[in-house]
Amino acid sequence: MAEITPLNLKGCKVYKGYLDKSAQHSLLGDVRSIVGKAPLFSPMTPWGKPMSVKMTSAGKYGWYSDKTGYRYSTQHPNGVEWPEIPLTILKIWNELCPDSPRPECCLVNFYQDGAKMGLHQDKDEKDFSHPVLSISLGDDALFRMGGVQKNDSTESVWLSSGDILVMGGESRLAYHGIDRVKFGSSQLLKAAGRINLTLRVVD
Ligand code: MD3
Ligand code: FE
Numbered sequence: 001m002a003e004i005t006p007l008n009l010k011g012c013k014v015y016k017g018y019l020d021k022s023a024q025h026s027l028l029g030d031v032r033s034i035v036g037k038a039p040l041f042s043p044m045t046p047w048g049k050p051m052s053v054k055m056t057s058a059g060k061y062g063w064y065s066d067k068t069g070y071r072y073s074t075q076h077p078n079g080v081e082w083p084e085i086p087l088t089i090l091k092i093w094n095e096l097c098p099d100s101p102r103p104e105c106c107l108v109n110f111y112q113d114g115a116k117m118g119l120h121q122d123k124d125e126k127d128f129s130h131p132v133l134s135i136s137l138g139d140d141a142l143f144r145m146g147g148v149q150k151n152d153s154t155e156s157v158w159l160s161s162g163d164i165l166v167m168g169g170e171s172r173l174a175y176h177g178i179d180r181v182k183f184g185s186s187q188l189l190k191a192a193g194r195i196n197l198t199l200r201v202v203d
Helices: 021-037 087-096 169-173
Strands: 007-009 012-015 054-058 062-066 069-073 105-111 117-120 132-138 141-145 155-159 164-167 176-181 194-200
Touching (some): 007 155, 021 054, 021 087, 021 132, 021 194, 087 194
Antiparallel strands (some): 007 012, 132 194, 141 155, 141 176
């Protein structure tokens, strides 16, 4: 965990190369254990089309979507409670967000086969004064960051395995998305794909 100064992307702090290879592999083990207990699924959008990104969660709350809308739920769609957030992941939160309460959701996003995520805001949480932290693992992804208005100008950056983002302050409600993933660009995963972990305070 080198002490590095983050880049600033429209108020979002970008810690390039925060996690070394061994930390990335250890997180991958944590992700496998989460997925073993709470299998990945494709949330159904309210407009009836499954999301291209597969998801699951750890923590008190998991993020979920179906025909009735987006929300946090204390249960996986299969009815079981979400597994606990692994300590290695909480440790990263404590290092980079030392003054914030513990996160209650660790959302796991899995990008395969051309999956992407359109420009959106994260606003299903109660208190936007708490930051969101994101960890990238696996293939490189083109991340786009805009402003609080949908038509604000945007800036893009490639996110690589081991990079961490912290969205606090005015960037917390900014529009953002993943335009594309360079499938096969990283050797971390056995198959092509990208994993993103986002930590959020929900209540
Ligand atoms: C900026 N995930 O899960 S992470 C999401 O790479 C999400 O899977 C993307 O957007 C991914 O909601 C982007 C970076 C990120 C996460 C949350 C943010 C950027 C953010 C919240 C507010 C502003
Ligand atoms: Fe988001």
